[in-house]
Amino acid sequence: MEVSGLKEPIKITISSTTTINTTLKPICVYLNTRTNDTSPKECDQTEYNQTHITCFSKHLTYFGVLLVSADLSPKDQEIISYITFIGCGISLFALVITVLLFIANRNLRGDDSKKIHINLTVALILLNIHFLSSQAVAATSSSELCFYVALLLHYSLLASFTWMVLEGFHLCLLLVKVFNIYVRRYLLKLSVVGWGLPAVIVSLVVIIDRNIYGRTPLIPSRPNETTICYITDNTVKMVTTVGLFSMVFLFNVSMFGVTVKWFVGSHFGKQHRHRDWNAVQREILTLLVLIVLLGLPWGLIFFALGPLPAPGLYAFCILNCLQGFFIFIYFVLYLKKSKDSAAAPSTATQSASIKT
Template sequence: MKGPRMGQGHKNLSCSESVVVEMEEGFGGSNVTLPAPQKQKRKVNPSVYLPPALKPSGRKRSKVFCTYLPNSTFSQRGPSTSRILEDVVEISVENEIIQNLTDPVRIRFHHHDISVEESVSCVSWDTRKDANEIIWRKDGCRTVKISSTETECCCHHLTYFAILVQIEQRSTVRHLQALTFITAVCCAVSLFSCSILLLSLCRQRNGKDKSLSVHYGLVLALFMLNLFFILTGVLASAGSEGVCRATGALLHYALLCTTCWMAIEVFHAFWLVYMVFSTSPNPKIFYFVGFGIPALIVSILGFSLDIYGQRKIVPNEDINNPYQMCWLKYSDAGLLTHYIANVAPLIGLMCCGFIMLCLVVRKVKDRDEWRKNRTAFLSIWGLCCLFGITWSLIFLDFGPLSDTILFLFCIINALQGFFLMLRYYVLERIRKRTSELEQSSTGSTRQHMLQTQEKS
């Protein structure tokens, strides 16, 4: 057994009770419930499964000793954030050293309720050195959490086994309840706004303006993102594991679609400003990038890795009452996927969006319509939403204004659908007024020319 030490100290064993199991030829495994010593009766004692691979192949008969040591005290020198539970189980085979079992020994421990800020791990006592020195190691055993009061250890060697409880330094979220409520309300508003905007864009998509197709894709992606975000908390608490896994995958798909369509908006704006005389790419290419590539990524991740499912977010005010949602699991694979597939593309999008915003403003700032403050503000704010620049607020979450920035980040980004609808209708109203003024000016010019001709 090689691995990091889990702690050192000296043992102080209380009374114990052993069970002897004889393994003869054809041994097919055995389930053993370990009895507690007299005057130390427990409600539920540990149980042990002895696999057939435990019997030495060169011996016709051998004995297995299973010893239960309840209420054992181990003075462990180490971090105060970890401790060994009282129950210890020793398993050994007579005159044999058992290692590298093909089928593991399974020891099931029953213990007190483990809170959400604590984690349990199966550890074994390395007795190869000094028998009086306690060295607990995690390697060689796999931890299976049955429930908050029951843990199973699957180990490929024999020695003393116990449960190590560690206090996890989990990241908590400030004002989680208020942020959850505000985000849900804002997402509902955006969902309704996206529905109205989708209907309006559908009526005008048959025109020659290809920008409407790009806007339609972004609004549809935001509609899915808001819908699945609202459903994720409900389905995590009421739905089954399979439903939660599917919802987490769909939420991830909607987020990737939104990121892709914001990137398409950046590219399309660059094309309109700097490639004026070139033909715009076929909208089908945009739809493949915006919806096809995210579907491929989520499908590969979903089938190859177990990363989608229930995720608990611990509030800072009450760590025993976490918020549950269907999303990427809190695991190494889930965190790696989050940083590679979510965070990295968003950072690239925000950088490109900010650069494109500066280029667009520089290009059109001298136009007459941009000299009006209201039009300029609405255009810049709308471009910020289109290019995903509002996500950059999360990087300002520090210092005395941290709480304010956190609330602004949730409100502004949850209301992106509403802001896009507002921008669309305000700009449509400005276009109609401009068109009416042009028609009125053209009509006055024609009337003046007719009057001049009559006088002549």
């Protein structure tokens, strides 16, 4: 007799013959005999202690327990959660200050590169705002509000990735500027791509299935714990976010490699063999700035598709949550450099007049 669709889940308790530790955890699985699917599917819920594992299910079939690599320990998860929210809060504040600095400084507003940086800054502001509010909104009873937060979170993430690849594209043009490449209405076209492409992707997702945006577990293997408002379908999540970023990452890594090659070539060239240490420091700082602007630390996400050790997750959270803060530091250093450069001629003039 087939038993399915139970209103209350049944509990199946299985004794454990293997020691359960922090590196391995049990997961209840079942076989779908109706579709002759021999791949085990995870049950609705699993509870366990040192001696027994309890599986919760609303149907009956063949059940078993698999030992898989454990996720982060509760302590690591709590620490990373604090790092994430504190880092995103710091970045959000720093990014807002960066926008204000851009608005207040005429030299920044006249630089195409800085205009591209500020578009990335705005995208990251939207990303941090919706990410920080996502968990709180998911805890409310409003499904409509959760839908819009999930949609805007997805849009701002895609916009951030798009502006990262446009940073790489702009870098490509700068490296080949000797050919006098000119693009009519350059910034307008970049803005259409940077803000328009994510809007097209999000619109297609809504047209396909509006319910793709909603409440979803922060950690898929722990469905009964923290939830956020985001994409509920793993396939859509992989295609629209990981798929897009894969192309962004490959392009930007290649552009970064070309830049490193250019710097190395100029440093070891015949005319620059005696370059001073200050010039080398400036080049290293430039490369570090490019790593941030091109979003290369996000590449750690590829390791997250498999078992990523706790140190890797810590590095991913720290580097990416503070991306906005690093951009703010870059703008501050640029303004300081511009101020020092402007003051240098006047100082030289004063010295000349004193000697005279």
